Amino acid sequence: MFRVSTAASLLLLIVAIAQELSVTAAEQDLPEGFPKCKRDANFDKCLVDAVNVAIQLLKNGNKEFGIPPLEPLAVKKLVIDAGNAPINLRQALKNIKVHDLISTSKILRYKTDLDKHLIICESRTDRIEMIGDYEMSGRILLLPITGHGKSNVTLLNTKIEHRLIGEPFEKDGVKYMRLKDYRVNFEPKRVYLNFENLFNDRTLSDGMNRFLNENWETVFNELKVGYAKSFGLIFRELSNKLFEKVPFDTIFQS
Ligand SMILES: *[C@@H]1O[C@H](CO)[C@@H](O)[C@H](O)[C@H]1NC(C)=O
Numbered sequence: 001m002f003r004v005s006t007a008a009s010l011l012l013l014i015v016a017i018a019q020e021l022s023v024t025a026a027e028q029d030l031p032e033g034f035p036k037c038k039r040d041a042n043f044d045k046c047l048v049d050a051v052n053v054a055i056q057l058l059k060n061g062n063k064e065f066g067i068p069p070l071e072p073l074a075v076k077k078l079v080i081d082a083g084n085a086p087i088n089l090r091q092a093l094k095n096i097k098v099h100d101l102i103s104t105s106k107i108l109r110y111k112t113d114l115d116k117h118l119i120i121c122e123s124r125t126d127r128i129e130m131i132g133d134y135e136m137s138g139r140i141l142l143l144p145i146t147g148h149g150k151s152n153v154t155l156l157n158t159k160i161e162h163r164l165i166g167e168p169f170e171k172d173g174v175k176y177m178r179l180k181d182y183r184v185n186f187e188p189k190r191v192y193l194n195f196e197n198l199f200n201d202r203t204l205s206d207g208m209n210r211f212l213n214e215n216w217e218t219v220f221n222e223l224k225v226g227y228a229k230s231f232g233l234i235f236r237e238l239s240n241k242l243f244e245k246v247p248f249d250t251i252f253q254s
Contacts, residue, residue: 080226096132
């Protein structure tokens with residue numbers, strides 16, 4: 001008798017878990033506290049305020065949606081090489097922690113064309129501090145550079161342009177939109193670069209770091225396409241964690 005009821009309750013438990021799973025696999029609402037916007041004349045403006053609230057709510061991550069903590073944001077690897085930019089340099093940043101990215105960000109403008117699944121956004125981030133390990137070899141501003149060690153790349157007052165290019169898909173007869181491309185463009189007012197241990201030599205390293213910072217604008221121009229590509233991929237993956245679970249008409253109220 002005891003056995004039967006144990007088996008029965010086990011079965012119930014399994015059924016309950018299965019139901020739970022099927023619920024989370026089906027369409028979801030936006031995370032709690034996310035404001036929603038109606039697709040009317042005021043939509044783009046509404047979205048500015050809504051997303052400004054939403055990103056702060058996501059700062060510590062969201063387990064239900066599989067979103068990791070965004071501050072600091074952990075990035076395993078960010079590679080910049082000649083394939084990405086017209087430079088003869090390979091730079092890899094590894095085990096990076098990106099600080100301040102969310103709490104110092106403000107969305108300024110949205111321009112959407114939802115019929116074309118296109119969202120353009122302009123934001124401003126006061127501080128993006130990337131701390132991690134680097135490996136570098138090649139040339140920067142025509143000078144040979146090589147080394148590995150700790151790195152700190154910090155961007156101040158950065159205007160960021162986001163272009164989210166979506167495509168619709170259906171799940172159980174419901175329309176969703178996923179992002180197939182997320183393009184980013186960074187325009188910082190100042191970039192500080194510090195690569196410890198360049199050339200495996202303290203004096204050469206200090207001199208080179210001074211040179212890089214004196215010429216930060218040109219240096220960053222050589223690097224920024226690579227950074228933008230890497231961040232575009234990260235932002236796309238994070239955004240899709242919401243877009244692929246929440247139906248289009250739930251996110252964008254008709
Ligand atoms: C990284 O560089 C910025 C700008 O120079 C500086 O303010 C910050 O303290 C540095 N961070 C670390 C961990 O060294």
